[in-house]
Amino acid sequence: MELVKELVKKAIPSLSSDKMDALMARLVELGVQCEDDMILVEAPDIQDTLPLIQCRRLVKAFQGDSQAAPQFRSPGPTSTPLPQSDDLPPTPPETLPAHTPSAHSPSCEPYSIPWHKMPSKLMDVLGEKKWVKSKERLQMVRIVVDDYLHKHPGRPGRSKLMEIAKNILENRVENIKRTSTPGKRRAEGGEGEVQRKKKSRNSDRYGCVEWDVAVEGTESRAELLSKRNELKSAFKTHDPQRETINDGTNVKVLKEEWPFLFEAAHLFDHASTLLGFSVQNKLAQALSKKEPGINNFLDTKGMKMGEGPEQLICGIVRYFKENPDHLFCKNEDSADAELSLPCTPCILIRGDHLFEIAVDQEVVNDHITSPIVALSYAFCLFYVCNIEYPKEMSLTLEFMQRVFFGINPDRGSKAEMKGKKQHHIPPKLSKLVTELKEFDWHM
Template identity: 25%
Template sequence: MQEYMDANKCIDELLKQLEEERRNVRSALKVGDKGEQLWAQCGVDWGHFSWRSFLGQICPDNENMAESHLLRDMRDAIAGVLPDLPDEVVKSVEETLKALGATTSDDLKYIKENDLLPVLKPIQARRLVAAWTQNGHSSPVRLLSSPSTSSSPGSSTITSSPSGLQTSLIPDWVERFEIPWERFPEELMQNLERQKRPSARQRREMVRIVVSEMMKLCRNPTKQNTTEIAKRMVTKYPKSFQDVIDGDVIGPGYHSLVKQLQSRVENVKRPDTPKVVKRKAASDHDDDTDEIPAEQKASVQDTYGCVSWEPKYLPLSETVESQLEKKEEMKKLFKKMNYRIDLVKELVKCTYYTQRKDINKGASIQKLCEEWPFLFNEVGMAEHFQELTGVNLIETFLANVDKKGARLLKFLRYVDAQKRKQVLDALLKLQTEKGQSNRCSQEVNEMLLLLLAHFGEKEQLLFRCVEMTSQAEDVEMDDVPPTPFIIVCGSSCFSAETFMLSIDKNIVNDKISSFTSAICLMFGSYFCFNIHYPVELRSTLEFLQRCFFSINPERGTKVESKKKKVLPVNPRVLSLITDIADHEWI
């Protein structure tokens, strides 16, 4: 009776893992000698394991669930080789594989090219068959989709891909690979066990050791392989390896280690590269977050970082007529200028559905200014931004400046300025400008100017100074970019007392009282009005987004460029975050 209860408990746990994490079968079922005996009694053949037959024997009612998981695994195996295949073609391939009797990923190695020609083009069929045959003969694969924890340093650690990402085919050597913890210098291991970050020197030595061991098993590790291994290391020692700045994890947290491992792999492989093959010269644009095909812009650039980009339904208490009434009420309040802030917040929140409809349909900035004037005001934009992203625009920025600003400034002043001439030049310039001002709060101004210098991005693309007494109609707009832009009414952002915001060459707010508010409104405009980051400011804006506005998507981009490659985190942003983390004395 006890064995029956134990078996039922294991089955319940197994089904839970299938539904929530779909972990590796062998890892999920190895529960000790007693558990192995139970699985053996159930007829489990690890060489040709089938969820359908296994669950059918133990729990016949779950046969349909098993079939569903088999279809999903089969779909992932196809997508792993042909990711751009249309859904209807994928379904046809699935039906063909089912008709041929394929029930496990292991069966795919027996598929022939002719079997797939009725539903695929010859090249597509050959690619699938070649990949599956290679995996079956020399490097068995498993299907992964969610992360699992690391085991002890001396054991082989098995992890999965991040939840929500496309399932990948992981080679057997990666499964078998053991992180060579025992080969790491004692000083490094002491830091890891004490949850301290290793020094740059220790980290480089560690990367050399890990890559050396990797390449004993595989002479050409892919980025997918190094990502799996980096995830294990970060999971084991998150305090030491995660990409963080003052406790906030950047992206999934392991990209900087992946970058180091992959760079080392490329360096080791380079002597084997034929000299007649010319490598493309690296450019400043090659390592940044760039564009994807135009037809995918809405899903990646516009919805990037949003939790409610386009609500499907009006609030239950609202009608089309009530939305129009509230919109007219806001127009009247905006003209009076003596409105109650709490009332405006409530009206903006209630009409959020209609605002998003107008914005997403492509209404011009000028039209939006006329119909929804509070969207360009600090109170209204902050409320809209909160609904759109789940982030409080002003409070989040100020809290992060208090938390991280001083450390960032110390790094830029005392470390970066010694290495980068443009940062030193910017530092000297702003010290002169600060001397002309008697205003107290200058941290945000200095931080932004030094960030621009660090990334080599031009401040003229972000803001411009005009006469202190200038009115909106006096500002010459010919040289102003169409992206969100700050007009500084004064000789510098340190001395100015009034600022304006321009979007699409229209001044949409000419009464901004501080540079901090201007930065928040400028940044919020990119998200509220579906505007992508300009390539020339991509690094500064993403750094602000991730570190100061706490918008940290693991996938996608808000940058438009000419390339199709999309990187989850801008490498230059990642490098700065890593450099700051490495200087613990700051």
């Protein structure tokens, strides 16, 4: 077995002693006695002791796969061996995206990222899922560019650069292992199935004063079922609502035609269908994770703010030197004050726990009691009602869009056009995100 152990070390040089002992114990359990027996070992047999990628490398090494050999050995005395991290393996041939070149030119051939040329320090940082500093990022870019130009002389096009960038991300282990198949769903019976009545337990009734309510009479039951169906159908009107909104209908008419749309539950349901996620839940999760780091960063800039979501947003507004009055309006008690409201969605702060939401200078909801719900509601209105970000608050709103909600389209912007030159991501916003990451804040 010593020869087997030496061959394993050659195949996976960075394998720790603990994993080596566990692997050898597993091989003995499988009945391996010499190196010839390793030809019969398959990747699933040792998957419990090693990551899947390392299992495949080891199996290929013993099967004498000539194509896999360059991935097991250092390409030269000056090259840095690639760490066998579970988070960033070298790009194996089977994980390269399928690509059928339309021509025989080198630029049409698939390109393999030279992970073996990367510095060990960079690979360690990537393996530990830490933020890569700008100096190391530039070094990585130079290595990839030099390697590509050496193999494919000539200037690469934009599409080729995008393909290389996607190749770097898509061949990370966490992306390779990601599956698109949905999780197992609980089996449910059809509506026509006769289901047995569940027998209640004492714990089910515990603390309840009116647990088992009997619906008397068939007529009353039918009426209740009819009301239930009406409530269910109210959530199935997304398409006609979008048709009305996309025709440019103003908010006043929209309130008359779809009065329940501006109730928080219905608006969030509409936005969830429109955007593909729950805005309210996404904002709450993002704030709980990122609010302390942003506040600490703003403190270092001399912008100490109070606690709470609205104070955090005001701090970001202050950093960008924007006007918070286009999102927050305080002490607007009189009805005449609504005439001075912006046309874009804004939050009227009536007290510590009372908020109103207005759009098109029209109050659409006056009974919100949570600042997170108020922020989520106002943000939803920009997308539900097809409204651009006002230029006085565009950077703050786009920061919320990209950092808190994860909405990052490939091109375009929801901000008002300021000039001829447009950036995919505004430089000031990109600078803040970079500074936050350099501040050791995990986005």
